Amino acid sequence: MTTTTLIPPVGFSPPRSKGALVGRVADVWAMTRRNLVHISREPMQLSDVTLQPVLFTILFVYIFGGAIPIPGGGSYVDYLLAGMLALNLVTSTMGTAVGLSTDLHEGMIDRFRALPMWRSAVLVGRSMADLLTSCLCALIVGITGLAVGWRPGANYISIVGGFLLVLFFAYALTWIAACVGLNSKSPESAASFGFIVLFPMTFVSNALVPTAHMPGWMQAIANWNPVSAVVAGTRVLWGNPNPSGRIQVWPMQHPVWAALIWSVVLLAIFAPLAAHFFKRRTTE
Amino acid sequence: MKRYGSTQALCGVDFSVPAGTILGLLGPNGAGKTTAVRILTTLAVPDAGRGTVAGFDVVRQPGEVRRHIGVAAQDATLDPLLTGRQNLVLVGELSDMGRAAARARASELLAQFELTDAADRVLKGYSGGMRRRLDLAASMMTRPPVLFLDEPTTGLDPTSRSRVWDAIRDLLGDGVTVLLTTQYLDEADALAHRIVVVDHGRVIADGTPLELKEASRSAHLEVTLSEPNAGAVGAIAPLVAGKVHVLDDGRRLSAGVDASTGLATAVVRALDAAGVLVDNIEVRQPSLDDVFFSLTGGHIVEEVTDGEADADGVSRADGRASGADGSADGAAAGTYSGNGHKQAESMEGVRS
Numbered sequence: 001m002t003t004t005t006l007i008p009p010v011g012f013s014p015p016r017s018k019g020a021l022v023g024r025v026a027d028v029w030a031m032t033r034r035n036l037v038h039i040s041r042e043p044m045q046l047s048d049v050t051l052q053p054v055l056f057t058i059l060f061v062y063i064f065g066g067a068i069p070i071p072g073g074g075s076y077v078d079y080l081l082a083g084m085l086a087l088n089l090v091t092s093t094m095g096t097a098v099g100l101s102t103d104l105h106e107g108m109i110d111r112f113r114a115l116p117m118w119r120s121a122v123l124v125g126r127s128m129a130d131l132l133t134s135c136l137c138a139l140i141v142g143i144t145g146l147a148v149g150w151r152p153g154a155n156y157i158s159i160v161g162g163f164l165l166v167l168f169f170a171y172a173l174t175w176i177a178a179c180v181g182l183n184s185k186s187p188e189s190a191a192s193f194g195f196i197v198l199f200p201m202t203f204v205s206n207a208l209v210p211t212a213h214m215p216g217w218m219q220a221i222a223n224w225n226p227v228s229a230v231v232a233g234t235r236v237l238w239g240n241p242n243p244s245g246r247i248q249v250w251p252m253q254h255p256v257w258a259a260l261i262w263s264v265v266l267l268a269i270f271a272p273l274a275a276h277f278f279k280r281r282t283t284e
Numbered sequence: 285m286k287r288y289g290s291t292q293a294l295c296g297v298d299f300s301v302p303a304g305t306i307l308g309l310l311g312p313n314g315a316g317k318t319t320a321v322r323i324l325t326t327l328a329v330p331d332a333g334r335g336t337v338a339g340f341d342v343v344r345q346p347g348e349v350r351r352h353i354g355v356a357a358q359d360a361t362l363d364p365l366l367t368g369r370q371n372l373v374l375v376g377e378l379s380d381m382g383r384a385a386a387r388a389r390a391s392e393l394l395a396q397f398e399l400t401d402a403a404d405r406v407l408k409g410y411s412g413g414m415r416r417r418l419d420l421a422a423s424m425m426t427r428p429p430v431l432f433l434d435e436p437t438t439g440l441d442p443t444s445r446s447r448v449w450d451a452i453r454d455l456l457g458d459g460v461t462v463l464l465t466t467q468y469l470d471e472a473d474a475l476a477h478r479i480v481v482v483d484h485g486r487v488i489a490d491g492t493p494l495e496l497k498e499a500s501r502s503a504h505l506e507v508t509l510s511e512p513n514a515g516a517v518g519a520i521a522p523l524v525a526g527k528v529h530v531l532d533d534g535r536r537l538s539a540g541v542d543a544s545t546g547l548a549t550a551v552v553r554a555l556d557a558a559g560v561l562v563d564n565i566e567v568r569q570p571s572l573d574d575v576f577f578s579l580t581g582g583h584i585v586e587e588v589t590d591g592e593a594d595a596d597g598v599s600r601a602d603g604r605a606s607g608a609d610g611s612a613d614g615a616a617a618g619t620y621s622g623n624g625h626k627q628a629e630s631m632e633g634v635r636s
Contacts, residue, residue, distance in 0.1 A: 026377065026380070027377075027378055030374055030377040034366065034374055037366055041365045106363075107357065107360050110327055110357055111355065111357065112378070114325045114353065115350060116350040116351040116378075117378040121378075283329065284327070
């Protein structure tokens, strides 16, 4: 039997507990700012959402652009930009996996756990900071696109909708990345998630080239790949060429709905799962 | 009680800390100190047993416990990429202090710990002593009534150490209750009102520093004879505990003694009666070190090496980065049967 008692002096009044929701929002905001400070300390961490989009857009447009005909006509840069946005946002979710894994391997997590805070704020604050950097990334992709000749053919609301569609999907993906980060042995192994899952996932899709030339089995994967739905949906919303619209599978016929459904389903599965993994990793 | 896998890290640790006092939890690496602290700070859930902090149950009311405690853990638990001030403000905000209050309190603590100059530097550039002081400051952000300081001076140079000691002494003026774990006897002696000695996950002694020294029977007798004398050993044997060791060609006799009141007189009389000439006689009172070594069987060194060897096994069991703590606990269990006998003896010694 272990009995241990510590008695406080009289007259102490602990900080008042705010309402549950207000307290949680405050905790998330504090954790979000902490992660943003991290980025400001190591700006090179941001290169995958700042330099990479610029480089990739220019390389793809000028190197592959002339060699890739778009079925049904249209310019490659108009075709490419939605895919470029998806490529950059999807691969940057790797940062969530690495960041969370780093958090768990530093002593700081013990201090958080001994504070009267909402524990999941560690997760949500991380995803919020990553969402903010994703917004920065989207802005850079858009500006770079405009500079190399991308021209959307839709009204402003629809264009913003296209950006939001990809951002929402990327946000849902950060929760898969969170699950990976929470289960990886080290930040380095968390990073491999990007190369093993995220890059292939983006390449085997309609993001960079039309899928018509792919072998049949790969076309099937590409057509049902959530990235294809997100990219096609964005092309539709932006009024850019969308050759996938001729493919007779449901997600390609209704890409916006497919993208939303994918995002909601991923979020509904992986956010609670991440909370579960986080609890398991921090319970002894 | 607490198990990590098959390793029993803690079994039967019983203590209470009265308000406004410092309790020193003393023990070698792997004794179970950190496990006890992790349970009381709600970081670990005990497999059996009960703990209350500030009147709240650590298992059933962890939120209330966290609201009333400050923790300065053994390994650095601050954000290396934030400045000292940002770290303190973050801790304050996450404790529901409100931003303005957190900022004001942070400035106050930075001044108190002489960190004002370094306040806006990133933690990476801090020395070990500065980090420890910032860690202490972070634990005091909300002015909690109960503080846990887990080996607050391990690895510090003497100057930093005495600064940390001063800071801890200052807390007493504020009526704070402190649980201090340490491997250093002088630290426990200097700071703690009461000391609980733990080893192998059990309490093996409990008392004020003075009581522990008195309770220990590890006083030591040394007699130097004018010339070797075969009768000397027989003369003092009834007065000592255990065997009399003969050193220096029979001129020096040495033995552990149970009680020391009037001992020197008795020894001199016995030797005189046996016709032995004595040059020098010394009865050395136990230092807290002697108490500690006699209680723990003096296996500190052995413990450390075992701890490293076991590190893998146990960090797997608890699956956490703080494997160092867990591993030390693993070593405790590993050597348990080997030291069981010794330990039983010393426990009797303290109780009787």
